[in-house]
Amino acid sequence: MLEVLAKGGPAVPKQDGNSARLGPDAREDSWRRLSEETYDLVVIGGGVVGAGVALDAATRGLRVALVEARDLASGTSSRSSKLFHGGLRYLEQLEFGLVREALRERELMLTRLAPHLVKPAPFLYPLTKRVWERPYTAAGLFLYDHMGGARSVPGQKHLSKAGALRMVPALKRGALIGGIRYYDAQADDARHTMMVARTAAHYGAVIRTSTEVVGFLREADRVSGVRVRDVEDGRTTEVQASVVINCGGVWTDSLQSLSGTRGRFRVRASKGVHIVVPRDRIVSEAGLILRTEKSVLFVLPWGNHWIVGTTDTDWNLDLAHPAATQKDIDYILEHVNRVLATPLTHDDIEGVYAGLRPLLAGESEETSKLSREHAVARVAPGMVAIAGGKYTTYRVMAADAVDAAGSDLRGRLRPSITDKVPLLGADGYHALVNQTDHLGARYGLHPYRVRHLLNRYGSLVHEVLALADGRPELLKPIEEASDYLAVEAVYAASHEGALHLEDVLARRTRISIEYPHRGVACAAQVARLAGEVLGWSAEDMAREVEVYTARVEAERASQTEPSDEAADARRLAAPEARSRLGETVARA
Known part of the structure; x- marks a missing residue:
């Protein structure tokens, strides 16, 4: 090698x-x-x-x-808002250099370095105040566009109240007086x-x-x-x-x-929590960016889902497994439901994830201002x-x-x-997109499935599908997680460094947040697929499923607790997939 x-x-x-x-x-x-x-x-x-x-x-x-x-x-890096963005709200904090730098990086990802992974995404900024808000926001977006925000995506577009509601029918009629559409980009961070x-x-x-x-x-x-x-x-x-x-x-x-x-x-840790809900629960052609009393709340398109978040609170407990509380989830639901005609409920939530931002400690005690x-x-x-x-x-x-x-x-x-230097999978990606129908015919896959694979692997798609040569069963969807093919679980272990079931379900795929069962229903099948590459015995597979199931149960339990301390204790009850982490080592 x-x-x-x-x-x-x-x-x-x-x-x-x-x-x-x-x-x-x-x-x-x-x-x-x-x-x-x-x-x-x-x-x-x-x-x-x-x-x-x-x-x-x-x-x-x-x-x-x-x-x-x-x-x-x-x-x-697997628990972010999954955006490549200039940081529109940083303009209000007068961090012009940061915005310009971020927009340049976003442009590089979209056009040269990772077009297979990073995609443009439209957003609606609902206007709620008459007279001053539209020119004020338009001025900020004008700066955003001219700093590089509209280089390869459309610039801002102003909408009347009726136009904004046509773009996002899910909004309450009284929740806005108009809107402005702009573009950013998103990616699967992991x-x-x-x-x-x-x-x-x-x-x-x-x-x-x-x-x-x-x-x-x-x-x-x-x-x-x-x-x-x-x-x-x-x-x-x-x-x-x-x-x-x-x-x-x-x-x-x-x-x-x-x-x-x-x-x-x-470094100070700031906890950010997101929830994931089905796409049909919010009828919209674009994502949303909503102001809150502390910061902003995003409603982000994510395949057949929406990601809604985030929170921004200090965290001083376990760094490896930050836990979302019921208070965090209620905060998100309360704020997004202020503008939705049909409110979201706890029953709509398919997945929840919490991550920690490493912020430079400053004089402000509010992490959202660091x-x-x-x-x-x-x-x-x-x-x-x-x-x-x-x-x-x-x-x-x-x-x-x-x-x-x-x-x-x-x-x-x-x-x-x-x-x-393009990332692996970028070279040749655009040509393969144009050959989607031919690729589908060659491998016996529906074109939508080929597009899904191209947007995950780019030009490495042939390497992925080669693992199914002589094994047509690997080109079937994973049971209970039909967005993914069985071959993807094999490839995660053979090429992408996955060593545990958790690695496949939580990061190489996003099954852990995209399905109400959070990966438990397909854990045994995925363990068999990855285990054949990693040399797992039947006992190893059983342990991997047991540990992953315990993780999901602990996360669900933590999300019913009112405080960080109680949620942290619930989450830490689950065993580590990497059981030797933190062991004391005797010096030689």
Whole structure:
């Protein structure tokens, strides 16, 4: 998969099409490489920023390894509002630079880097105040459009009350006096993060999940690498590196403490909760952006569903499993029902998810007012930390982090080029879209199914469907989760780094939030499909189903609790899929 010129020498990806395959064989090889090779950079954290740093560094010609204690995008990067947006509301906070930067990144994703994953989405901004609100909002959207918001999508369009109601018939007639339609973009955040990581692997980076940092190596006052444990089997090893980059998100401070170095900034966790409801519960041609007393509430189109959220509250409990409370859900329902002619109820909710935003701690006590800017610091010789920011600007954050590492690297650091590097699946995507009918005929699939696959895998679709050669049963939908084919569960384990049932149901697919059963009804089938790749015994499959079912039950229970503390206790009652996480390691 990779040719190593010499021990510690540069790794060069072979052009055999398999260098980005994150399967069981690659996992074993990556452990050997972590133990034997010396790296320019070791990246801690498999969220979008960590994956972005790995890709940025690898495409600059650096030797890179990324380690993640859980799964790719298992934290914040799978629990966002799933938007690539300029941050229209940041204009009110006069953060013009952040908006301009985010709109440039959105444009790159839509047109060059990830057109198979990032799609334009129309939104209606309902107007409720006469005289001043339309010109005020129009001025903001004029800035938004001219900063880059209307480069490859339509600009703002003003609508009368009747026109707005035709676009969104679900609204109460008294909830608006008119509206303005504008465009942003959205993506499946977990899939996008995973594809960034696979692209980094394609360019030579070692990507290894279920690999927890349990200590830091030092040479005098310098950080010289990390000590890691495989949380699947308990093995430990040391990874030597010129620079360690802390991309831990909400875990930034705890990793900083483990390293024994003082940080230059603090990170605060803000909890954001979203609910998922069926598409037919809100009749609309566009998403909605609604003002609240604290921030904004989005109603986002999501396939056959709507995502509604989010909340923005301080969180000081378990960082791995933030829990939504009944209070959070009631808040969302209360605010969205103020404008809907037919109110949503708890019975309409198919899924709920809670995530934590890693915000830079500021003077304001309200997390909704903390800056979404990011900060990078060389916190010690050989160690860089990055935190803050927003999903949309991950590529800029990654480039800044690698630049900051330059002072600890030998030789000249080449400039970042990731604005010119399409993610895997982007090349050839548009041509395949035009060939949808031919692809459907070739594989015996309905064109709508082919479009679904293209928007998840892009030009890797042939690689996915090749797994069904001689196995036509894999081209049938997963029972009780018919939006997905059985072959997708196999591919998640064979190519996309999924190691547990939870990884497949919660991140490689979004079955855990898109169906009322939240994945429990198809857990046994998916465990069999992934297990045949991962070598699971019948006992292993049973345990995976048991652990996943316990997770769902704990999440449901937490969502009936009135407080964060009670919800957190309920959620933590479920076992970890990665049962060795957090084990104490005796030093050799």
